[in-house]
Amino acid sequence: xxxxxxxxxxxxxxxxxxxxxxxxxxxxxxxxxxxxxxxxxxxxxxxxxxxxxxxxxxxxxxxxxxxxxxxxxxxxxxxxxxxxxxxxxxxxxxxxxxxxxxxxxxxxxxxxxxxxxxxxxxxxxxxxxxxxxxxxxxxxxxxxxxxxxxxxxxxxxxxxxxxxxxxxxxxxxxxxxxxxxxxxxxxxxxxxxxxxxxxxxxxxxxxxxxxxxxxxxxxxxxxxxxxxxxxxxxxxxxxxxxxxxxxxxxxxxxxxxxxxxxxxxxxxxxxxxxxxxxxxxxxxxxxxxxxxxxxxxxxxxxxxxxxxxxxxxxxxxxxxxxxxxxxxxxxxxxxxxxxxxxxxxxxxxxxxxxxxxxxxxxxxxxxxxxxxxxxxxxxxxxxxxxxxxxxxxxxxxxxxxxxxxxxxxxxxxxxxxxxxxxxxxxxxxxxxxxxxxxxxxxxxxxxxxxxxxxxxxxxxxxxxxxxxxxxxxxx
Ligand code: UDX
Ligand code: UDX
Numbered sequence: 001x002x003x004x005x006x007x008x009x010x011x012x013x014x015x016x017x018x019x020x021x022x023x024x025x026x027x028x029x030x031x032x033x034x035x036x037x038x039x040x041x042x043x044x045x046x047x048x049x050x051x052x053x054x055x056x057x058x059x060x061x062x063x064x065x066x067x068x069x070x071x072x073x074x075x076x077x078x079x080x081x082x083x084x085x086x087x088x089x090x091x092x093x094x095x096x097x098x099x100x101x102x103x104x105x106x107x108x109x110x111x112x113x114x115x116x117x118x119x120x121x122x123x124x125x126x127x128x129x130x131x132x133x134x135x136x137x138x139x140x141x142x143x144x145x146x147x148x149x150x151x152x153x154x155x156x157x158x159x160x161x162x163x164x165x166x167x168x169x170x171x172x173x174x175x176x177x178x179x180x181x182x183x184x185x186x187x188x189x190x191x192x193x194x195x196x197x198x199x200x201x202x203x204x205x206x207x208x209x210x211x212x213x214x215x216x217x218x219x220x221x222x223x224x225x226x227x228x229x230x231x232x233x234x235x236x237x238x239x240x241x242x243x244x245x246x247x248x249x250x251x252x253x254x255x256x257x258x259x260x261x262x263x264x265x266x267x268x269x270x271x272x273x274x275x276x277x278x279x280x281x282x283x284x285x286x287x288x289x290x291x292x293x294x295x296x297x298x299x300x301x302x303x304x305x306x307x308x309x310x311x312x313x314x315x316x317x318x319x320x321x322x323x324x325x326x327x328x329x330x331x332x333x334x335x336x337x338x339x340x341x342x343x344x345x346x347x348x349x350x351x352x353x354x355x356x357x358x359x360x361x362x363x364x365x366x367x368x369x370x371x372x373x374x375x376x377x378x379x380x381x382x383x384x385x386x387x388x389x390x391x392x393x394x395x396x397x398x399x400x401x402x403x404x405x406x407x408x409x410x411x412x413x414x415x416x417x418x419x420x421x422x423x424x425x426x427x428x429x430x431x432x433x434x435x436x437x438x439x440x441x442x443x444x445x446x447x448x449x450x451x452x453x454x455x456x457x458x459x460x461x462x463x464x465x466x467x468x469x470x471x472x473x474x475x
Contacts, residue, residue: 001125001198003029007084009114011035011044011073013176013279013348014131014169015090016054020062021180023071025206031071032080044073055347055374058177081121086198088167089114089142090131095283104290106135106283115142119149122160127195130166133228133280135287136221139164139189163195166217168224173278174345186212189220225284225291229304232281234269236310242272242472243317252472253454272472274353274425274452275314277342282308282351315353318471319360322450325469326420331365332403334419334444339426339453340372340380347374353452354425355383358406361423362386367402369419371409373428380408393417413442421448422466424455431455440464 006022008015011033023031035041043053045067049060063071074080081087091110096102111132118128128146130139146162153160166189171179186203190196200212215223242252252272260267276282285304292301326333342352349355358368362384369392370380377388389400389407392415409415416422416439424431432455440447443466449456451470461468 001085001127001194003086003127003198003202005029005084006031006086006088007080008033008088008090008131009035009077009081009117010088010090010092010132011037011040011053012090012092013054013056013173013346014171015088016044016052017056017059017171017176018088018090018131018169018180020059020066020071021177022202023066023069024062025181026202027070029070029202031066032084033071033073034077034080035073035075036077038075041073041075055345056173056176057345062177077117078121081118082123084122084126085124086127086129086202087118087122088129088131090169092279093132093134093283095286101290104286104293106287108134108138108141111138112141112145115145118162119146119160122149122162124159125161125163127163127165127198129199130164130221131169133168133224133284134166134221136218136225136291138221139166139217163190163192164217165190165195165199166220166224167199168220170224170227173348174343181206183207183211187215187220187223188212189215189217189223191217225288228280228284229288229307231269232276232285232311233304233307235273235276235281236307236314238270238272239275239314240310243314245472245474247474249474251475255472271454273427273454274318274357274471275311277350277352277354278348279350282311312356315356316360318353318450318452319357319364321469322361322421322423322448323364325448325450325467329365330361332367332401333365333421334367334369334402335361335421335423336409336415336419337368337370338422338424338431339428340370340375340383341426341428344427344429347376347379349375349379349383352383352426357423357425358384362404362406365403367404368406369409369415370406371412371415372426373430377408380406413438416442419443419447421450423450424453427453427455436460436464436466440466 006029008019015033019031019033040053043051052060091114093106096105096107143164150160168187186207188196188199196214203212245252256270259265260270285308288304289301323330340354341349389405392407392409448467454470458468
């Protein structure tokens with residue numbers, strides 16, 4: 001079956017970039033991205049490409065090239081489903097907040113809602129592709145909803161049939177377009193060879209054959225969870241060693257380099273930091289924890305749960321040590337926070353370590369001046385659940401208390417005036433080349449730089465009066 005019309009439900013960080021790449025590589029396919037969130041769709045359709053809801057290097061060029069040609073963004077969900085012969089489900093699957101499995105299991109209400117919409121609006125034969133990361137055996141839920149539609153449709157003498165495939169996304173934010181164009185592998189899980197071939201044919205337009213691997217449905221679903229769990233586990237492992245380095249006089253950068261040269265370990269994902277963030281790692285590990293508990297595998301669930309505990313501890317330990325270095329109190333002390341996104345080159349703040357760390361510093365009474373090149377003031381407001389002040393300086397405050405308050409740094413240089421500390425939380429390139437000699441003159445003494453991303457060369461500090469701490473540096 002040759003696919004001519006694709007509908008992707010969910011115009012988020014996964015659906016948007018993935019469909020832009022498919023549209024660009026497959027001009028013979030019409031690609032429609034739909035979303036229930038009208039505001040989001042309007043942003044995707046905005047003439048100003050800086051207003052796209054997702055910031056991702058290279059994305060706006062693809063949207064410019066394909067939008068209105070074979071790539072469309074729309075909120076007419078039913079109409080686009082009914083025209084499609086392949087439907088990708090790319091909706092969010094947050095961790096459940098209440099009920100059975102609360103705090104661990106994924107909430108599948110959106111996936112179920114999508115399956116019901118597909119059941120209602122689709123026509124003829126439709127291939128449904130799970131793109132969202134899902135708990136193992138979710139395809140079964142989708143299949144059973146769809147098979148009800150097949151049965152009731154038959155009663156009306158029509159024929160509505162479905163295949164369900166799992167095709168997890170391995171893109172990382174910030175490098176999504178390159179990850180999609182040059183993937184390490186494309187994984188397709190399913191039990192019908194014809195449906196698998198239909199999806200493979202799409203990828204073959206730009207991905208070499210040997211990189212397209214096929215498995216059964218459950219292996220594909222589990223492989224996605226496992227890949228994220230392994231990556232997250234590496235970060236917790238290296239972060240645990242960063243604390244040992246600080247205690248013993250070793251240096252985490254040297255340790256990472258030394259172990260990464262072992263080809264069995266490899267050099268990637270060994271950067272110690274403030275802990276992992278992003279929408280996937282924590283949620284996917286908690287999914288594994290839930291799954292293991294469900295099958296009575298207590299030791300397995302404890303093992304994976306400890307990866308998340310270590311991550312929480314790393315964030316907490318950073319805010320604690322800042323308090324300690326600043327004489328045990330942050331009341332009315334000004335801290336300039338550099339970076340709020342969970343990593344560089346994205347405007348995404350989901351599970352960003354900056355959220356917990358900033359909240360803890362605010363609770364200690366600090367005044368935070370937060371800078372991020374891409375995260376909006378509105379988003380920081382939502383994440384901290386606290387409205388910003390309009391001033392960034394003690395001198396402007398008059399009688400207003402700055403204790404436990406924050407403001408956004410619009411002019412980075414001015415924000416250093418009178419600051420007690422600078423805290424680097426995201427590794428944006430613009431923080432690499434700051435003039436620390438100049439900044440040192442602007443700050444209140446004793447002043448500190450806390451570098452949680454190993455961005456700054458300690459040599460640059462030899463001529464300044466700023467005290468310097470960086471993660472995993474026991475030297
Ligand atoms: C990702 C991945 O798809 C998933 O694998 C991962 O586990 C978490 O999130 P992402 O694209 O990053 O999704 O999520 P998000 O940016 O929140 O986008 C999801 C979109 O789906 C939202 O715009 C939301 O409005 C939309 N949606 C949700 C629908 O259109 N219909 C629904 O029923 C539910
Ligand atoms: C991740 C997976 O990499 C991707 O394959 C999957 O599809 C979605 O989840 P993402 O969350 O976008 O992607 O970013 P990633 O680059 O994996 O970083 C996750 C977190 O780990 C970030 O907070 C990052 O700063 C942190 N990290 C990463 C480290 O602290 N150290 C490292 O060495 C690497």
